[in-house]
Structures are given as C-alpha cells and as structure tokens.
Amino acid sequence: MTAAYEMGRRLVVISGGGTGIGYAIADALADDDDVVIIGRRSQVLTAAAEAINERIGEPRVRPVVADLTDPKAVEYAAAEAATAHGVVDVLVNNAGGNFAPHGADDLTQLSEQYVTNYRSNVLPTVLLTHALLPHLRRGGGGRIITITSIAAFRGNASYGAAKAALHPWSAELATQLGPDGITVNVVAPGYIGDTEFYRERMTPEFHQARSRQSLIGRGGTPTDVAGVVRYLAGHGSEFVTGQVIQINGGALLGRG
Ligand SMILES: NC(=O)c1ccc[n+]([C@@H]2O[C@H](COP(=O)([O-])OP(=O)(O)OC[C@H]3O[C@@H](n4cnc5c(N)ncnc54)[C@H](OP(=O)(O)O)[C@@H]3O)[C@@H](O)[C@H]2O)c1
Numbered sequence: 001m002t003a004a005y006e007m008g009r010r011l012v013v014i015s016g017g018g019t020g021i022g023y024a025i026a027d028a029l030a031d032d033d034d035v036v037i038i039g040r041r042s043q044v045l046t047a048a049a050e051a052i053n054e055r056i057g058e059p060r061v062r063p064v065v066a067d068l069t070d071p072k073a074v075e076y077a078a079a080e081a082a083t084a085h086g087v088v089d090v091l092v093n094n095a096g097g098n099f100a101p102h103g104a105d106d107l108t109q110l111s112e113q114y115v116t117n118y119r120s121n122v123l124p125t126v127l128l129t130h131a132l133l134p135h136l137r138r139g140g141g142g143r144i145i146t147i148t149s150i151a152a153f154r155g156n157a158s159y160g161a162a163k164a165a166l167h168p169w170s171a172e173l174a175t176q177l178g179p180d181g182i183t184v185n186v187v188a189p190g191y192i193g194d195t196e197f198y199r200e201r202m203t204p205e206f207h208q209a210r211s212r213q214s215l216i217g218r219g220g221t222p223t224d225v226a227g228v229v230r231y232l233a234g235h236g237s238e239f240v241t242g243q244v245i246q247i248n249g250g251a252l253l254g255r256g
Pocket of ligand 1: 018021038039041067069097147148149150193197198
C-alpha cells in the first residue's frame with residue numbers, strides 16, 4: 001500500500017464493508033483508492049476483500065476485524081486502518097442495523113430495545129470517527145460520510161431514534177471540521193435489498209411490498225447507495241457539507 005500511496009491513491013475506511021451497502025461502497029471506491037473494511041466476522045471480511053482485489057487485480061482492500069461498539073477494539077481498528085498511509089482521506093460510517101427484537105412486553109424489554117439499537121448504531125459511528133479524527137486529512141479533501149436511514153424520518157421506533165441521533169451529531173461535526181477542510185455528510189437510504197439487514201424477514205413478498213413504496217417501481221440496491229457515497233467522497237462535492245441526503249426512490253418525498 002505504501003507504493004500505492006506514493007502513486008496518489010487515497011485511503012478510505014469503511015465500517016461494515018464486508019456485506020451489503022458497505023461492500024458495494026468498498027467495491028466502487030476501490031477502483032481508485034485503497035480501502036480498509038472493518039467488521040466483526042473475519043471470514044466475511046476476508047472473502048469480501050479477496051473478491052474485490054481479484055476483480056481489480058491488485059491488493060487494494062484490506063480487512064480489519066473489530067467490534068466497533070467496543071472502545072478498545074475501535075482504538076485497535078483505527079490504528080490498524082491508519083498504518084499504511086498515516087492519513088485517512090475518507091471515512092464511511094456504515095456499520096449498524098436493527099438489532100433489537102420486535103415488540104416489548106414490559107419496560108425492561110423496551111429499555112433493552114432502545115439500548116441495543118443505540119449501542120449498535122450510534123457507538124460504531126461516534127467511536128470510530130473520534131478515533132480516526134487525528135488521522136483525517138486536513139486542508140481539503142477530508143470526508144466523513146455516515147449511513148443512517150429513512151427510519152430516522154418516518155419511524156421504526158428504537159432503530160429510527162438511534163439513526164436520527166446521528167443527524168445532529170453529524171451537523172455538529174460539520175461545523176467543527178469545516179475550517180479544517182473536512183466535509184461531513186449523512187446518507188439516509190430507504191429500502192435496500194441484497195443486504196443482510198432484514199435477515200429472516202426477507203421474503204419475495206416482503207421485497208415486493210417494500211419495493212412498491214418507491215416512485216420508480218423498484219427497491220434500492222447497495223450500488224445505488226454506493227453511487228451517492230462515491231459522489232460525496234470524490235472531487236466535485238467540496239461544497240457539500242452538513243447535509244442529510246436521502247436516497248429512497250421517492251419513498252419519502254423531499255422533507256427532513
Ligand atoms: N438495507 C436497508 O434497507 C437499509 C436501509 C437504510 C439504512 N441501512 C443501513 O445501512 C447500513 C448497512 O447495512 P446493510 O443494509 O448493508 O446491512 P448488512 O449487510 O447487515 O451490513 C451491516 C454491516 O455492518 C457490520 N457491523 C454491524 N455491527 C458492527 C459492529 N458492531 N462492528 C463492526 N461491524 C459491524 C456487519 O458485519 P459483521 O456482522 O461481520 O460485524 C455488516 O457487514 C446500516 O447502518 C443499516 O442500518 C440499511
């Protein structure tokens with residue numbers, strides 16, 4: 001990677017880059033950049049890195065195994081991620097999901113739901129960002145992009161609340177880091193198939209029902225999200241910061 005860095009490639013760090021949306025982002029950005037993907041499952045990450053590296057014909061994607069809800073693991077992951085280049089150009093906070101059981105019979109279960117989804121979505125983003133802040137490129141070109149959800153605008157209780165918490169966090173960061181030439185934005189997708197997000201809930205009927213919510217007659221794909229992230233990570237988006245960009249095929253009409 002050192003030689004690659006000398007050739008002018010940037011370093012992109014993607015949490016949850018082994019599957020779904022994160023994989024598509026890694027695959028898209030690895031065309032031009034070196035990429036570190038972080039996740040908890042070693043096998044999944046290694047297979048993802050190998051598949052992309054094979055497509056490109058160069059070892060540009062590197063896996064780092066860590067549970068990003070654990071501060072010590074985040075410290076390790078941040079140090080590992082930054083080693084090759086010393087500088088991180090782009091951070092994509094993508095790790096997360098709806099990990100709380102559906103329904104709650106009492107206040108204890110309700111409390112667990114909210115704590116679980118807050119922990120699973122807010123901590124990986126906030127901890128990894130703060131661990132990588134000293135390494136982020138200053139003076140122009142630095143990018144922080146966080147994946148939230150349509151749920152932050154229209155519901156889904158504990159999951160939507162956890163994702164929504166990242167919007168003011170991101171806005172505050174954009175204000176702080178603007179003078180350093182770092183842009184900070186959120187991408188909030190609607191329904192995206194071909195991910196592990198829905199687990200056992202994913203059936204052909206579920207897919208059709210979710211796809212019908214969009215105005216363009218189909219559900220979203222990880223590649224759709226990767227296209228928006230690629231724009232925000234690239235040249236030409238320098239003046240876009242402090243924004244929440246929704247990508248949902250019009251399922252939610254331009255508000256928020
Ligand atoms: N699919 C959708 O319809 C949709 C819509 C809106 C927003 N989103 C959001 O998009 C993001 C990507 O989700 P996806 O749909 O692509 O689902 P996914 O395939 O389940 O991807 C989530 C990724 O995050 C990693 N991850 C989760 N918790 C982690 C942790 N504590 N530490 C490190 N890695 C962790 C997972 O890998 P490991 O399990 O190996 O750690 C996995 O690779 C999530 O933030 C999700 O909330 C998804």
